[in-house]
Amino acid sequence: MGNRAALAPMAGITDRPMRALAARFGAGWVVSEMIASDALATGQCDMVRRLASWESGLPHVVQLAGNEPHWMALGAKLAQEAGAEIIDINFGCPAKRVTNGYAGSALMRTPERARRLIDAVTGATDLPVTVKMRLGWDDMSLAAPAFAEMTVAAGAQLVTVHARTRCQFYKGHARWALVRDVVEAVEVPVVINGDITELSTARRAMELSGAAAVMIGRGAQGQPWIVGQIGAALDGKPAPEAPRGTLLIDLVAEHYEAMLSEYGTRIGARAARKHLDWYLAANAPGVPAALRRALLTETRPERVLAMVGDVFSGPDEVAA
Structure with a gap:
């Protein structure tokens, strides 16, 4: 990774044009839009488009979502054939159309099924696997530490946590301090996501959580250069200027x-x-x-x- 700030995967937003701009301004890494593994494997045009890479100098990270090991394995194979260098598995999407299909953050309620999905991906490809999740389904099930432990035991090499529960969606405030329990539970890098909009919030989120890096989502809307600015500043390097x-x-x-x-x-x-x-x-x-x-x-x-x-x-x- 180029530095400690990444552009988050956001369906319908972080498409190839958006990722290319963030990469140009120095984002440490960028992730594809969420790709439904079954739709990709059956050739749905929009999902195939989301898989496309480009010459950016950054790792080609593809995020897959789904709830069936068969489709996840096929999706991972297709991603690798298309040039993916890292597979990220989505355990964090809160959208009802995703969770109603028992994918995204719904899988945090069924860790045994989530484990089978990771096993399917690692069995189908030799690419590094990362995961993105939330704190849990709701405040009564803050399962992120145990869930993260399971994903790492299954082979995940990096864990990103959006510091909200699924039932919060994007409301209220991200609870950065709760991510520290995840950091202490695993021995791989943990990336924190949620309400990171500028350097000060990035530093505060890392301080409270102990996370190794930050991921910026909505904060990059309308300012794709912000990811590179934060990443450079965290490393003590000159930040690219915002265009005027x-x-x-x-x-x-x-x-x-x-x-x-x-x-x-x-x-x-x-x-x-x-x-x-x-x-x-x-x-x-x-x-x-x-x-x-x-x-x-x-x-x-x-x-x-x-x-x-x-x-x-x-x-x-x-x-x-």
């Missing part, structure tokens, strides 16, 4: 055009809107509502690109 002025305009335009290239014009333009909204919130919060609405509803790429230049060169632009 024409550099910011160029970056937002590049991200938008990369989305069009990744998904095609119609789907890409629609998928890019959320990123444009996050760039506005993080870098130009004072933009008039009418201009913001116009940017986010415009469907013609050439007009969007022209408006990006207007929006991010205004007096309300701020450094991220």
Whole structure:
């Protein structure tokens, strides 16, 4: 890994264009969007797209989710054939569509099934395996320490913990101090995730938890450079500067055009809107509502690109 700050896997967000930007600004490592192992193994186009790699200089980390050993094994084989260098197994997704299928964080309630999934992946490939989990299902079952022990015994070489329970979803505050029990339970590196938005929160999370590294998710929305900034600072190295002025305009335009290239014009333009909204919130919060609405509803790429230049060169632009 390049440093101690990673970009978290977020379905529909940390696609190839987003990961490429985070990597360019010095993220220690980035992880693919969550890939459903059964959908990948049966050739579902979106899951195959999520598997694609690129030349970034970072390890190609693929996150797989599922609840059947057969599909997880097939997914791991396909990932390795596609160039994956590390397989991350998702035991943390709180979304109902995932947990209702007994995958994601639901597997923290059935550690024996989770163990079979890890065994399937390690048996199908010789790649290093990591896991991502939560504190537990709810406050009555803070199972992360024992669950982490099980995953390491099964072969996991790194554990990432989002410091919330599944039933918290993304509400309330991440409870960083509770991750210390995981750190003390295992002898592999533990990465802490949740509410890490800047260097000060990264340092505080590591201090309270004893974690070896941090993973940034929502904090990178609209500012993909923040991961590299935090990683460099944690290592005592010069941090890349946040882009401003024409550099910011160029970056937002590049991200938008990369989305069009990744998904095609119609789907890409629609998928890019959320990123444009996050760039506005993080870098130009004072933009008039009418201009913001116009940017986010415009469907013609050439007009969007022209408006990006207007929006991010205004007096309300701020450094991220």
